[in-house]
Amino acid sequence: MARRNGAPEVNAGSMADIAFLLLIFFLVTTTIETDAGLDRMLPPMEPPEEDVVIKQKNIFTVNINKNGQLLVEDELTELKDLRAKAMDFLDNGGAASGSPEYCNYCKGKRDAESSDNPTKAIISLKNDRETKYSIYITVQNELVGAYNDLRNREAQRLYKQDFTDLEAAYLNPETPETDKEELKEKVQRIQGLFPQKLSEAETSSNN
Amino acid sequence: MSKFNAKKTTDTPNVSTASLPDIVFMLLFFFMTVTVMKDTALKVENTLPNASEIKKLEKKDRVVTIYIGKPTAKYVERLGDESKIQLNDKFVSVKEIGDYVSLEIAKMPEHLRAFTTISLKVDKNANMGLVSDLKQELRQINALKINYTTYEGNAFLNLE
Numbered sequence: 001m002a003r004r005n006g007a008p009e010v011n012a013g014s015m016a017d018i019a020f021l022l023l024i025f026f027l028v029t030t031t032i033e034t035d036a037g038l039d040r041m042l043p044p045m046e047p048p049e050e051d052v053v054i055k056q057k058n059i060f061t062v063n064i065n066k067n068g069q070l071l072v073e074d075e076l077t078e079l080k081d082l083r084a085k086a087m088d089f090l091d092n093g094g095a096a097s098g099s100p101e102y103c104n105y106c107k108g109k110r111d112a113e114s115s116d117n118p119t120k121a122i123i124s125l126k127n128d129r130e131t132k133y134s135i136y137i138t139v140q141n142e143l144v145g146a147y148n149d150l151r152n153r154e155a156q157r158l159y160k161q162d163f164t165d166l167e168a169a170y171l172n173p174e175t176p177e178t179d180k181e182e183l184k185e186k187v188q189r190i191q192g193l194f195p196q197k198l199s200e201a202e203t204s205s206n207n
Numbered sequence: 208m209s210k211f212n213a214k215k216t217t218d219t220p221n222v223s224t225a226s227l228p229d230i231v232f233m234l235l236f237f238f239m240t241v242t243v244m245k246d247t248a249l250k251v252e253n254t255l256p257n258a259s260e261i262k263k264l265e266k267k268d269r270v271v272t273i274y275i276g277k278p279t280a281k282y283v284e285r286l287g288d289e290s291k292i293q294l295n296d297k298f299v300s301v302k303e304i305g306d307y308v309s310l311e312i313a314k315m316p317e318h319l320r321a322f323t324t325i326s327l328k329v330d331k332n333a334n335m336g337l338v339s340d341l342k343q344e345l346r347q348i349n350a351l352k353i354n355y356t357t358y359e360g361n362a363f364l365n366l367e
Contacts, residue, residue, distance in 0.1 A: 012228070015228045016224075016227050016228040016231055019228055019231040019232050019235055020231055022235050022239075023231055023234055023235040023238065026235065026238035026239055026242050027238055029242055030238055030241060030242045034263055034264060034265070035263075035264040035270075035326060035328075035354075035356045036261040036262060036263045036264060036356070036357070036359060037258065037261050037262070037264065037326065037327075037354045037355045037356035037357045038258055038260065038261060038262070038354065038355045038357065039262050039324075039352070039353075039354050040352075040353050040354070040355065041351050041352060041353075042342055042345060042346050042351040042352075042353060043346070043351075044346070044349070044351060045346045045347060045349070068366070079363070079366065080363065127335050127339075128335065129334060129335060129336030129339065130334050130335070130336065131334065131335040132331070132332060132333075132334065132335070133256065133329050133330070133331055133332070133333045133334070133335060133338060134256040134331035134332070134365035134366070135365065135366070136335050136338075137256040137257075137258055137331070137355060137357060137362065137365060138256070138258075138362045138363065138365045138366065140258075140355065141258040141259060141260050141362040142362065144260040145259065145260045148260055167262075168262075168263075171262065171263075171265065172265075173265055173266070
């Protein structure tokens, strides 16, 4: 029997080749992208217990027809003007300064014919069955954008930060728990100032 | 001057490749950890619209994805070119979607079920009719948190 001095060395020269093979496999199968999009809550199926009476002036109606044209508050409107119109409506603060609904942070026109208070203001979105999805998303995007712009303005005033950044930090799973409490409070306060009230009626099948 | 030339050797030394496996392994582990295997093959056309006011969909384990769009060329003959709903690997009709989504939610661990988000990946040329029907079905089964998944970009590009 031949005697050896210690164990022989394993040749590790092909290790790099094996690792390369695996590397290429994972490179090919990887999709790093994370999905992103517009978050929405659908209304629950059960109707609320009591009927709430909403004043007509507190409702901002947006109608999209099958050709992608917009009817905003009974006026034909270009899509690019929608955000400004929605912001005017939400930020109006029409209630008189003595009344309990008075809005002290609004910077709008204070038109008595438009919304009383951002917390009362409702945007109602209606679309046709034949409306194209891309138009619908653009409209949704503009309406969410209107809310975000107003919330950013308030967040800048109160916390010198954009609301969208605050919210992103709050939703980020890497943010430590200790900061989250503080962020949650800020986010909820801003959301309370401009609550997102977007109602979607069931689509109409007629023109 | 000759001072500097004194040490010059004629043959170039070999570059040591001993650390190459380490570098490759490092890359390998990086890709292994970030890899998400594609689990569904798309059977519908799926060009998402653009939007700018978007939020990231964190945590894939609580997301159910529904695709809507025209069937791809391979399926057009059998199914026609009307928009169809695809869930996982099969086409599902609007009436069945509630059952299938409930089934998907039931597959999730119990503590995640309350946070389920339905990600709607709808082709930008689809009609709202089908999307509205789908939303109605989702309301029926009380899956209310939805996300219109989009690409990031200028929303007005959708109009072209």
